[in-house]
Amino acid sequence: MRNGRIAGRLVELGQDLFQAPKQFVEFTKVREADVLLNDIGGHPHAFVLACVMDRQIKAERAWLIPYKISLKIGSPSFDAFSRLSQEEIKDHMSRPESLHRFVEIMSKYLFLAIGRIQDQYQGDASRIWVGNPSSAELVYRFLEFEGIGPKIATMAANILSREFKIPLSDYFSIDISADVHVRRVFARLGICPEDASVEQVIYKARSLHPEFPGLMDLPCWEIGRQWCKPHNPECGACYMKDICPTVNKGATVPEE
Ligand code: SF4
Structure with missing residues (x-):
């Protein structure tokens, strides 16, 4: 099944990023x-x-x-x-x-x-976040702050675990952050329809990799920012080009 193959690639890329040594994170350019x-x-x-x-x-x-x-x-x-x-x-x-x-x-x-x-x-x-909390507990603690909703709470948990290497007892509740890049890439990869809602993208990621749906977040974001731009995607350089159904604006890959 194509979705499984594509998700498998995104998860693999996500694992590489997750297991990479801790690096300085640029949040602001200052x-x-x-x-x-x-x-x-x-x-x-x-x-x-x-x-x-x-x-x-x-x-x-x-x-x-x-x-x-x-x-x-x-x-x-x-x-x-x-x-x-x-x-x-x-x-x-x-x-x-x-x-x-x-x-x-x-x-x-x-x-x-x-x-x-x-x-x-x-x-x-x-x-x-100390003491190996579960991902649900960590997200919940962020949600307790007024002004923080599910999107930022899961993003915070994702950054803490992926970038700052904070250990958690599980990763089930770290969702994908369905921003504009992620939604565009999901659509072009044929994972969700173009007009899919934020919730559809989140639940699709959960269904594809329930153990850690947010693992696909950074690969999708990078693909979207670097190659899969809103206009004229640079498919030739994209690391999904061999399995993407819309590579070069329309060519398809066969279903497995
Ligand atoms: S191959 Fe092209 S259309 Fe597919 S995800 Fe990469 S840049 Fe986007």
């Missing part, structure tokens, strides 16, 4: 901000607060917010963040430039997230 976000041992709250900010603006801009606030308050420590009132956060997010499109609600979410880290995790955000 080196100092990325250093802070990569320091999940020393400043784990920066990663969590960036997740909370990641909605309705470009991710690169959202993930800069904890770093930009740390510059304004003179320290990236959790202690410094925990001393901020909601009004002060709003002020830092508003002036001189607006750090988010929706400053009012996002400053509230940031304030509540800091409070949650303080109260539930004794000021140490790494307690969210």
Whole structure:
């Protein structure tokens, strides 16, 4: 079956990426901000607060917010963040430039997230993921933060396990993040129809690789960003070209 063959290739590519040694992750294109976000041992709250900010603006801009606030308050420590009132956060997010499109609600979410880290995790955000939690428990803990929905919660769990090598007891609940690249690639690979909903893509990935549906996330994202562009896909360079049903705009591969 073609879907099985394609999923098998995506899973294989995902396994390679998952098992690769830990590398520095570029979240924002600002080196100092990325250093802070990569320091999940020393400043784990920066990663969590960036997740909370990641909605309705470009991710690169959202993930800069904890770093930009740390510059304004003179320290990236959790202690410094925990001393901020909601009004002060709003002020830092508003002036001189607006750090988010929706400053009012996002400053509230940031304030509540800091409070949650303080109260539930004794000021140490790494307690969210230490101790080999199950993937469902980890996703659930992110969902407990106001402003974080299933998409960001599973993305956070995926980054923690894949990029930061945080061990979990299972990976069943780490879904694929059905962004525009992933949806386009799923459609061109014939896995889902072009007009498939986010939910259809998520459930199809679950059906293809229930043990770890999110494993296919990064390969699809890379294929979409590098070769499978919205117009004129560069099929000749794509590592799915020998089995993709729409390679070179229409050529098909036979069903197995
Ligand atoms: S072979 Fe072409 S159409 Fe198929 S996934 Fe790769 S770039 Fe997209």
